[in-house]
Amino acid sequence: MTQRWTATGLSQDLPKAVAMAGHWQGHDLAVWRSASGRLQAWNDRCPHRGMRLSHGFVRGETLACIYHGWVYGADGGCKHIPAHPALTPPATIRVAAFACVEQDGVIWVAPAETVGAPVALRGLQPLRSISLTCDVVAVRLAEPALSGDDVLRGLVQIGGQACEVCLLVQHGASGLTLHALCAVGADRIAASRWLEDLRRRAERKGAA
Amino acid sequence: MIAPEVMNEWYPVAMAAQICAGQRRVTQLLGQPITVHVQDGVIVVTGQAGPLHVTEAFGHVWACPGTPAHPLFPIPEALETGRRLVDVGVVRVKCSPLRAVENFLDIAHFPFVHTDVLGAEPHTEVNRYEVQIREDSDEVWATKVTFYQPQAAKSAEGGIVTQYMYRVPAPTAAVLYKTCPARPDAWDVIGIFVQPLSEELCDVWPWMALYDDATPQAELIAFQQMIFLQDRSILENQIPRLLPLDPGMEIPTQADLTSIAYRRWLKKRGLTYGAQMVAA
Amino acid sequence: MIRLYDYVLSASCYKIRLMAALLCVKLEHEAVDFHPGRAHKSAAFAQLNPAGTLPVLVDGDLILTESTAMLVYLAQLSGRDWLGPCDPKSAAQVQHWLAFSGRLAASLGMARLHDMLLYEGDIDAWRAQGHAALRELEAALSERRFAGGVWLVGDAPSIADIACFPNVALSQDGGVSLDAYPSVRLWTRAIRALDRFVEMPGIHRLHELRPAPEVA
Numbered sequence A: 001m002t003q004r005w006t007a008t009g010l011s012q013d014l015p016k017a018v019a020m021a022g023h024w025q026g027h028d029l030a031v032w033r034s035a036s037g038r039l040q041a042w043n044d045r046c047p048h049r050g051m052r053l054s055h056g057f058v059r060g061e062t063l064a065c066i067y068h069g070w071v072y073g074a075d076g077g078c079k080h081i082p083a084h085p086a087l088t089p090p091a092t093i094r095v096a097a098f099a100c101v102e103q104d105g106v107i108w109v110a111p112a113e114t115v116g117a118p119v120a121l122r123g124l125q126p127l128r129s130i131s132l133t134c135d136v137v138a139v140r141l142a143e144p145a146l147s148g149d150d151v152l153r154g155l156v157q158i159g160g161q162a163c164e165v166c167l168l169v170q171h172g173a174s175g176l177t178l179h180a181l182c183a184v185g186a187d188r189i190a191a192s193r194w195l196e197d198l199r200r201r202a203e204r205k206g207a208a
Numbered sequence B: 001m002i003a004p005e006v007m008n009e010w011y012p013v014a015m016a017a018q019i020c021a022g023q024r025r026v027t028q029l030l031g032q033p034i035t036v037h038v039q040d041g042v043i044v045v046t047g048q049a050g051p052l053h054v055t056e057a058f059g060h061v062w063a064c065p066g067t068p069a070h071p072l073f074p075i076p077e078a079l080e081t082g083r084r085l086v087d088v089g090v091v092r093v094k095c096s097p098l099r100a101v102e103n104f105l106d107i108a109h110f111p112f113v114h115t116d117v118l119g120a121e122p123h124t125e126v127n128r129y130e131v132q133i134r135e136d137s138d139e140v141w142a143t144k145v146t147f148y149q150p151q152a153a154k155s156a157e158g159g160i161v162t163q164y165m166y167r168v169p170a171p172t173a174a175v176l177y178k179t180c181p182a183r184p185d186a187w188d189v190i191g192i193f194v195q196p197l198s199e200e201l202c203d204v205w206p207w208m209a210l211y212d213d214a215t216p217q218a219e220l221i222a223f224q225q226m227i228f229l230q231d232r233s234i235l236e237n238q239i240p241r242l243l244p245l246d247p248g249m250e251i252p253t254q255a256d257l258t259s260i261a262y263r264r265w266l267k268k269r270g271l272t273y274g275a276q277m278v279a280a
Numbered sequence C: 001m002i003r004l005y006d007y008v009l010s011a012s013c014y015k016i017r018l019m020a021a022l023l024c025v026k027l028e029h030e031a032v033d034f035h036p037g038r039a040h041k042s043a044a045f046a047q048l049n050p051a052g053t054l055p056v057l058v059d060g061d062l063i064l065t066e067s068t069a070m071l072v073y074l075a076q077l078s079g080r081d082w083l084g085p086c087d088p089k090s091a092a093q094v095q096h097w098l099a100f101s102g103r104l105a106a107s108l109g110m111a112r113l114h115d116m117l118l119y120e121g122d123i124d125a126w127r128a129q130g131h132a133a134l135r136e137l138e139a140a141l142s143e144r145r146f147a148g149g150v151w152l153v154g155d156a157p158s159i160a161d162i163a164c165f166p167n168v169a170l171s172q173d174g175g176v177s178l179d180a181y182p183s184v185r186l187w188t189r190a191i192r193a194l195d196r197f198v199e200m201p202g203i204h205r206l207h208e209l210r211p212a213p214e215v216a
């Protein structure tokens, strides 16, 4: 069931002790990395009063909600309620977790019970994540060397040289996000400019 | 169809001073277009089906789109001599009007959202306080609320333990009474009046009645706008946008007694505009 | 003392408050009732700034009404560390971002005033222009990161970063999410983590910079 894994970001964009918003097929997630580097993807909703946990803050191995500071430990259980410092929170206060793995510099998410690993991307390095207002068809029209649906791959011309690229597709409410990788050793500035150009061409196709 | 219980309540729709100065406010109430303006020397609020009931109080214009179930609630302190009445102006928030009121009743967020002003770690504890629904006025009241505050008001110098009382006199209005730094024997009064544009969008009008002769008006307004705009980014990021009245949907603690009472009171009275009844 | 005519919710005023805090320059603040009073449009205020905009910075007989000029002034007074490197290329890049900050104010800034304070105008156009500007910023910051950089120009934060930061960090207030701009997000975090950083409403404190209080 490898297709259940969705790329929701690049490792380089989530340093230690940072939280960010992620998505799995319309589910909003809080994806965060602890101070020691441990990665987690949770339902993006604090059980207390519904605040997005992706706006929260990481201290050590815990994620705290920005609204009232409730602290959640690595297992998703509430460890501390600042309004009641002496209270041990009941074990029933828990944030639902998704499966989250990091592989080839990509952060992948899937429902908790998912087994298996995401697709392997050997020989590639992470480039950038970008969003587009068009669909995948328009991207392939703009760059016929790319093929695939959820994983677009191909050999494209970057700065006069053939370069292997891979674009991991994430569908969102207002369009696409592409998590781009390029061949190890490729000039990433040139590749980034190619990607910008691809977006302009694809969005023009998409709008036509 | 909006429930008659909702239609028969009073809602703030404009700042009176702005309308009296000749402004015409084209806006919305409970999802319907309305216009607030002066006609032949009186303030009128017109909806699609004609004029609405109108009253003016606490610097604002209030309208009732149905048949008023009761007169608008009083704030007796507004009439006391020596108080400065401050209209803070409108702020639009993409949230349920009920979430905006509930946030106003909450103190546990002060250290994290109003850091170094209304609260600061490690002073996060919320002591037990008393909550009741007053039978005579049918209002939610919280009393004996205390909290440590680094800068409780524009006029405060240094941290103090502030005393609070909270009051919900209407579904989309709340009033608080807090320690007045300039006059220990009196309370400062702060209100938020929330205009429900729709179930998920509101215009919020903070308002104050303070004992403070020293602080310039612009600074009093700036202080209250600073506080409320810190809340706005929270309110726009709560999920769901509607206020859940199903007790299983969110998990309160003892610090949330006011919010629990407010939700029960809304449910009991059928004031469910902006609320979510069943878990989605 | 330098005097700032200030409004707490103004992103342009915040540029100056933030710069002054980072430079340890003390300002005298004069709160202007921008909303709801529209005092910046009064006849009295026009004597100070005929354009009727905030902020205004006054130092003796110097009156500045453009926030980018105020950044240059404060940074010049304070030892030049924040002016960016002075080689021709870097100096030009700093000017680029100072001008670019005007585009952010005209797009993201207006979207915010629309959504928050009910300013009238074409919200879809403001948001679209805001996204266009954020794409340019994201591309530039990504290239800086590939080269090992963090800041817009050079190896240290400069007035270029401070000029662009407020309207970007507040973009959510106008309904523009930064979710699609990871390099921009990391750059705003780097600014928020600076020593002596001050926040404004809409930009929360990074509570993680301080350890959790001991539980009694």
Ligand SMILES: N[C@H](CCC(=O)N[C@@H](CS)C(=O)NCC(=O)O)C(=O)O
Residues within 6 Å of the ligand: C009, C010, C011, C012, C013, C040, C052, C053, C054, C055, C065, C066, C067, C068, C105
């Ligand atoms: N001169 C510009 C003005 C900045 C600006 O647009 N300020 C807003 C407040 S954030 C303002 O005064 N708007 C009133 C208006 O444009 O009429 C600057 O200093 O950057």
Ligand code: FES
Residues within 6 Å of the ligand: A046, A047, A048, A049, A050, A051, A065, A066, A067, A068, A069, A070
């Ligand atoms: S909503 Fe998260 S701690 Fe209250």
Ligand SMILES: [Fe+2]
Residues within 6 Å of the ligand: B103, B104, B109, B113, B114, B227, B230, B231
């Ligand atoms: Fe608040």
